Amino acid sequence: MSFQEHMLAKNPVFGLGLGILPILALSYRFDTASITGLISLLLVLLGKGTLRMMKDAFPSPILRYVRMMVLTFWIALTEIIIEAYLPQVRDSLGIYLPLLAVNTFLLEAILPVDQVDQNEWCGSLLLGLGYFCTIGFVGAFREILSSGTITLLTLPGWTLKYTILNKPLLPIRFFALPAGGLILYGYLKAGFRWMAIRMSRVRKGEES
Amino acid sequence: MSYIGLLFTFLFAQNVMLYYFLGIDSVEDMKDHLSRFLIQEGVALIGVCSFSAVLIRTIHLFILIPLGLTYLQTVTAVLIILTTGKITDSILNRLGISLNVFRLMANSLVFGISLLAVHGKYSLGESVIAGLSAGLGYLFAVYLLEVLQEQFKREWIPRCLQGVPIVAVSAGLIAMAFFAIDAALLKRIFG
Secondary structure, eight states: OOHHHHHHHTOTTTTTOOOHHHHHHSTTSHHHHHHHHHHHHHHHHHHHHHHHHHGGGSOHHHHHHHHHHHHHHHHHHHHHHHHHHOHHHHHHHGGGTGGGGGOHHHHHHTOOOSSOOTTHHHHHHHHHHHHHHHHHHHHHHHHHHHHSEEEEEEETTEEEEEEOOOTTSOOOGGGGSHHHHHHHHHHHHHHHHHHHHHHHHHHHHHHO | OOHHHHHHIIIIITOTTTTSOTTGGGHHHHGGGHHHIIIIIHHHHHHHHHHHHHHHHHHIIIIIHHHTOGGGHHHHHHHHHHHHHHHHHHHHHHTTOOOOHHHHHTOHHHHHHHHHHHHTTOOHHHHHHHHHHHHHHHHHHHHHHHHHHHHHTTSOOOGGGTTHHHHHHHHHHHHHHHHTSOHHHHHHHHO
8 A cells, every 4th residue: 555545545534534523623723733733643652652561561451441541641741731831822722632632543543552563653653643744734724714824833922824815815714613624524534535536446447 | 601501502502512523533433323322322421421520520629729739630530531431331230231331431522521611610500511411412413413314325425425524514514503503692591
């Protein structure tokens, strides 16, 4: 399977349907979306490492509860650090930062593999990067559509923002709303599916 | 806000699934057995939601704030949800009902409504009603989507849009309709 096919068919959000909540709730601006993606990537690596070390200490029936607690521990630590150094980021993420503890993508991504696999870390990193790229892409697309700008970074008293859509092209504010997010997600998922089908057809044609 | 106002807010104006997107991750898992979900898991979900919301709010209000331990809010909330889930599991087992309780605990609706109760500074009574109405709002949204899905089986839909994409687009349109019921208007009507 090529890299493009991997990104389309096995995309954590549009292919596997994982971690939809932050995609819908936090993708109204590129900076919040990309920060969520970055935190998720970090949590995948930290959670995976911790769970790998603790795997043999717990019997498998309670491992799923441990998985949730490990994620919660790292999220609580992230919350404390973000609140101390980047309070405006904490405000923009709101209740959705602690909610990462029950994120289906993170719970799946940190799941340890039974056999020791050399590519396990590489797989987790790719999955985390896939999620980061997807949420970043949706965030950029939604912000450009809804306000015509792209906000790269927000620090206290300083914002790095570029205007993309100028007159006569006008942004559609509706896409910043929850309803707009759902509609955009539906069409993006359909688009990803169309590309995956098209790519597999091309591959089959080349093989035959 | 009054209890009725809160109920209508979480049912329509700020429906937990269509406005806050809480529990939206779990919809895909349960679509094959939705009628069973609505009866059994739905009732359990409402119970867990209300109970954990009031418990988390109580602990936040009477233990974490006075001791200055608010940074432990997330850890405490998840521990409470896990405990509530286990209690629900044992109650359901005694009643002879077997459910995947971990799916209930990992549902973002349970944790999300507790966080909304804490952030919204709800009273204990309001937390119970918030949990109850959030569960009802969630079931209402899931039911609407199920009805739509049944309708879509009889219509021609392009292959790429079949399944989740068309449901998401429809959910967006329902959310837009609910958006017309303004929270401020409800507050004015119900106090």
